[in-house]
Amino acid sequence: MRMGPLELYKKLPKTNCGDCGHPSCLAFATQVVGYGQDLRDCPHLAEAALQEVESIIEEQRKEGVYVKQDNHKITRDHLREKIKSHDFKSIAPGLGVSYSEDNGLVTLKIPYFDRVVSMSHSGILAENSEEFDPWDEVLLYNYIFFAGSKPLSGDWVGLENFPNSLPKRAALDEGCHRRISEVFSGARTALESACQKLGGTRVVDGHSGDLAFQFQPLPRMPLRLLFWDEDREEGFEAQSKVLFNAAAIEYLDLEGLTFVAEKLANKLIQIKKGGT
Ligand code: SF4
Structure with a gap:
């Protein structure tokens, strides 16, 4: 059995409560099926429904069915490659991030909402084994890639x-x-x-x-x-x-x-x- 966003949507609570971070259950279903979001990010999914669809989604991902996250991966990997040529030391002040070098490992510390993210030229260094939302990764690589330095305006x-x-x-x-x-x-x-x-x-x-x-x-x-x-x-x-x-x-x-x-x-x- 193949499960597309609409099939998954039928198994969701359909309340559009937004607790998963998306404005509707259909948007969430699209992210799960096509972009690899964790089904358990919906805290209201009944256990029976979870059991029914989780293995199907997993199998599909292994087979590459419906999976569109390649686009995201391409963007992320592209940006990760791009920042390798950035001189972290020279861009850090303009971006308001701190720079350090320890035994040849160059690191930026980037305050991001309520946490601080470390990034080397190899990519983001996740702390406390915490997994990163892939879209956060794209955003953070973009921020470094842009290497902005223009003073903020009062407007x-x-x-x-x-x-x-x-x-x-x-x-x-x-x-x-x-x-x-x-x-x-x-x-x-x-x-x-x-x-x-x-x-x-x-x-x-x-x-x-x-x-x-x-x-x-x-x-x-x-x-x-x-x-x-x-x-x-x-x-x-x-x-x-x-x-x-x-x-x-x-x-x-x-x-x-x-x-x-x-x-x-x-x-x-x-x-x-x-x-x-
Ligand atoms: S948390 Fe679950 S019920 Fe709420 S919008 Fe997301 S998918 Fe729908």
Whole structure:
């Protein structure tokens, strides 16, 4: 039996709760079948369904059926090769990361959300045997590959302000803005608490919004989250928007900017739901 995304979707809870980090069960099914995401990342999958489909998915992966992660691997491996020629010592200050050399092993320490990632010219050195989300790897290699050094600006802009961003705007709205607005609608205090737990700093002026927090996912990649809570009397739904530093495009491509904002949304939602 072959199991594509639709077949797997039928076995999922179909609640679109977002706990797996995706906006819908179908998006999750697509990632599991095509891109190697762990089925157990859905915490609501019944044990019987898990038993039924896990071995099928595993077999398919071994046979290479439906597997599209090669594209991702190609991107990751390509970037990993590219950074080998980078002079880590010279790019470290511009990227805001620390550089060290020990017995010939050159390493960068990259603060990434709530952890610090080590990277040598051979690639990311996972700490504590912790497995890396492959998309995080692509993002981090991209950050090093870009080797940005332009000083950050005092201006904050939406993704729409960057050239050629139209194709990514819908993804950002779907994967970040809409999810934050829905999950935290009527729960401004919960959002404030989640922002603080994630290390965000409250921004007190210069922005509209009921709540504004600044985060530092990467040293030269600050993000600002603006949130307007619902107003039932006036008939307004909750809204949110992520702003980037106007120089952000010097440090990541549009794909990377979108990913890092979605990652922020995932982390805030996980905190609200009692995760890490
Ligand atoms: S965790 Fe993901 S796959 Fe599972 S029910 Fe929620 S949205 Fe669907």
